[in-house]
Amino acid sequence: MIKLMICEDVKDVREGFRYLLNLDDEIRVVAAYSTAEELFEGMSSLGAPNIVLMDIELPGMSGIEATGKIKERYPGTAVLILTIFEEEGKILKAIQAGATGYILKNTKPGDLVAQIKTLHQGGSPISPNVARVLLHEYQREHGGKSHGDFNLTPREKEIVHGIVDGLTYREIGEAYNISGATVKKHILHIYKKLNVGSKVEFMKKVMNSDLI
């Protein structure tokens, strides 16, 4: 049984969701509030639910602020943001605050139930447009362009894999039927190409590349 609370200021929408979600017998709407402040009172008296369905536009404390507080005080509770807006800044803020999912209010009733179950099983329901915003943001922060393959030869790439797998020179040599000394030679070449001088530096470069 998925215990769920609703936080939504518009009565019709709130009661609509309550009715709708209670139709499914895996979900129980334990309470529905019109403000975040009331929600917190409810959570402390009734206990934290599995999921809070959170409107982003609330009088008083905003849905984003409330999300942050929920994740602080009740980290086990997932927050599903439900909104009519697709504003980029709000989406990113809600996610930073710890929202577990972010979907639009025009979602079909049946889909909403499916997404709540998805959420409860560890997934994050996100509408495609929200996903696009997130993807772009992530790509922007990670420099977009590929970091190149450092002009490594095929053999050198194999050696890189061996290292990353935690093998020693000798073990890599055994794996590819060459001597450990040769493996070492390769590694030193690789170090020069990557401009590093130890395993640790090597790992830092390689783990942020698409070499692996």
Place this chain on the structure above:
Amino acid sequence: MIKLMICEDVKDVREGFRYLLNLDDEIRVVAAYSTAEELFEGMSSLGAPNIVLMDIELPGMSGIEATGKIKERYPGTAVLILTIFEEEGKILKAIQAGATGYILKNTKPGDLVAQIKTLHQGGSPISPNVARVLLHEYQREHGGKSHGDFNLTPREKEIVHGIVDGLTYREIGEAYNISGATVKKHILHIYKKLNVGSKVEFMKKVMNSDLI
């Protein structure tokens, strides 16, 4: 009309998708290849499609590498990663490489068509489990709550930083005015706590944690 190319090494899967997607009259599968190398030949002779359906596990050039090259040479082409795996590192790498969507192969045929149309309209279809990975990553990078510090003591955390900075035991000792031998003792304790046994394994763990 959405022009689409498929890059997938398993023939049955490849032909299955081709047949299936051609059933929809808004989509035209202009070509299907079994390797990234062939795909690039096709793209240069037939012209870039709107969407490439890309398998991640390919012989030769990987789907991730290919995605990066497509975004470089044909930025207008969207890449939809189709995979059976949900491995965190691969997901993030594919997104960094510029993937526009990332969905699982077990997606229902009707849903796949819907997702391709979503993609073409500017959304990013992402399966809920992939979305969860992305959300976590984003939250982690923006000061989200720590997902485990492995019970390291404050001193041990300092040592971790020293290692990640590429210092040797002795250098770390000098930095903190303790002996190199002590630093080593700390490292060995840390290894036990992280359940690793070498710098390489250590880096793999630490770089995916919020210890740094």
Place this chain on the structure above:
DNA sequence: CAAGAAATACACCAAATGGTGTATATTTCA
């Protein structure tokens, strides 16, 4: 207070690493 964790330090050892040489066979390509 006593037990335990945390931080410090030293000894000893085998193995791995990093750095530099030299050398040869093969392949690639201008």
Place this chain on the structure above:
DNA sequence: TGAAATATACACCATTTGGTGTATTTCTTG
């Protein structure tokens, strides 16, 4: 064809790392 790159291998060396002991001091917590 001839130079450059690639892949192979061995020698020698100092340093680093991983692993195991033992031991002392300080701090924390039941």
